[in-house]
Amino acid sequence: MARPHAHPHAHRSGTPDRSRSGIGRRSLLVGAVSLGAAGSLGTAGCSRVPDDGKVLGGSLLDTLRDQGSVKIGIASEPPFGYIGDDGRATGEAPAIAEVVFKRLGIDEVEPVPVDFGALIPGLKARQFDVVSAGMYINPVRCEQVLFADPDYLLLDSFIVRKGNPHGIRTYADVRKKGLTLASGKAYAQIDYARAAGIRDVLVLPDQVAGLDAVAQGRVDAFAGTRITVKSVVAGSGRVSATEPFQPVVDGRPAYGAGGFAFRLSEKNLRDAFNEELLKLKQQDYRELLEIVGPFGFGRDEMTDLTAKELCD
Template sequence: MAPPHRGTERTARKAVRTDRHPAAPRRRTLLAGAAALGALGAAGCSRVATASSTKGGDLLERLRAQGVVRLGIAGEIPFGYIDRNGDLTGEAPELAKAVFKRLGVDRVQPVPTEFGSLIPGLDSQQFDVVAAGMYVNKERCEQVLFADPDYQMLDAFVVRKGNPKGLRDYQDVVREKAKFATGTGYAEIQYAVDAGYRESDILIVPDQVAGLNAVEAGRVDVFAGTALTVREVVKKSAKAEATEAFAPRVDGKPHVDGGAFAFRMAETNLRDAFNAELRKLRKSGELFRILRPFGFTKAEMTDMTAKELCAQ
C-alpha cells in the first residue's frame, strides 16, 4: 500500500505490486472478478456483524459464531485480489486465512472496493476488517485501529529503459521537471508533494498497470509505487524498468512504511487477538512463508509496531 502519508485521501489505494504466480491475471480479469464479488458483498451487507457496545468489542465472538469474516480488499496484486479462477488470494487474504483459522473463524469472504473506500466501508460495517496491506500512518491511526505491520516497504519508480532522466528519488523528479504519475490514493502523492512537486501536475492513474502503460507510451517519465509493486509490474515489459528501491523522505528523514490490517476503533479485543497470532507466525517463520509467494523478500519482513508508526 501506500496512500497519502498526510493530507486528504483520494479514491483508491496504496501501492500495488504484482504477482505471486506463474501467470498473473490480466487487469480486465481482476476488475471483472472484483465487480462480481463487489455485487455479492453489497448484497450481503446486512449480514455483516454490527458494532458492539462491549468494552473492547465482542466482534471476535460473533465472527466465531458466524464462522466467517468479511475482508475489505482493493483488488490489488499482490495485496488482495480475485484471481482468474475467481478465487480470493493475495498476501493479506492468505495471512487472514491463517490468522482467523487460529482464532476459530474458518472462512473468509471478500468485499472488493476502491482503496479510498476501505476506511469508510469499515466504519459503515460493509466488512469486518481491512485486508489490503494498508500503510500505517498518523492520519489513518486517528480513524482505524491497526494491527502491527506484517511487512515493511520502500518505494521505487517505473521508468523507461535506461532511465534516461536519471530518476532515483522524488528530489530527482522535481529537479528534472519530470512528468510524474502515481496511483489513486497512493502515499507516493504526498511524498512527491513533500519533495516540491506540484500536486495539480501529478497524473493520477487507477493502478500500477495503468502507470506502466503511461510510462511505456511516453505520457509520463515516471510512475511511483512500492518497490514490490514496481519490480513485479515491469517483469514482462520491453520498454520500462524498475529503479533501485529507496526510502522517501518525510520531514527531511528517510521513512520506511509498514502495511497492516485495520479494524474499527472499538474492536481492541479482536486487534489484540490478531496481533498475538501474528507474533506467533512471525516467530515461527510461517509469516514469511505466507508472503514469499507474492514477491516479498526477507528485506520486507519487519518488527515495527503500529504504535511507533502511528507516532511518526
C-alpha cells in the same frame, strides 16, 4: 523498542516520523465515498453498538467463532488483496488472514471488494469485519481504526524508460532535472512527490497505465512501491525499474508499513489477531515469509515496527 528490519538499500535511523500528516499508500478519500446503505447496516441490536471513537473490548471475536466465518474488506489491488480467477480472495493480506483466522477458530474468509477509499467507511458501517488490504498505518488513520502491527515495510521505486536514461533515483532527482512524473490514483507517492517540490503529478488508474505512459514517452517516470513496480515491469522489454529507495518527507523517513484494520470497538479481536501475527514472525519471519513469498514479498519487506510506533 522494536526497530525496522535493516534494508540493504536504505538506512533506517531514528523513530517513525511522528510529524507527518500524509495519508499513506492510498488516500482515505472518505469525503468522496457514498455509502447509501450504511444507515441500515448492523441495525440488529444497534442500541448495544458503542459510540464511534470509543475503544472497547468488543465481542466480535466470539461472534465470528460462532458463525465460523469473517468478512474481509479488500480493494482489488494486486499484490495486496484481490479476487483470484477462482473467485476467492488472494494476495498478501488475504493469505495472512486465512491463516490467522483459522488459528482463531474461524475457518471461512469471505471477501468484500470495495474501492480503496471505501475501506474505512465500509468497516465503520459494518459492511465487513476487518480491512485486509495492506493499508498503510499512520496517525491520521489510527484515529479512526485499530491497527494490528504491520506485516510488511516497503520502499518506493520508479518505472522508467529502458536503461533509466535520465538517471532517476529519488523524487528530488525528478524535481531537479525538470522531469515529468506520474503515479497511481490515490497513491501515497503523490504526496511524497509533492513534498519533494514536484507540483504536477499525472494521476493514472494504476501501475499498468503507468508502464504504458512511460513506454509511450508521455511521462519520464511512474512512482509506486517496490512491489507494484516490480510486478508490472517483470517481463517487459520496454521499461525498467529503478533501485528501491526510502521516501523522505520533511527530512524524515516516510515508512510504508501496512497492516490489518479493525473497528475501534473491537480491541479483543485486534489483540487476538496481533498475537497470532506475532507468532508468524517468530524464527526470523519463517512462517510469514512462506505465506507472503508467492506475492513478491521477501525478507527485505519484513519489519518489527509496531502499530503503536506508527500511530504515535
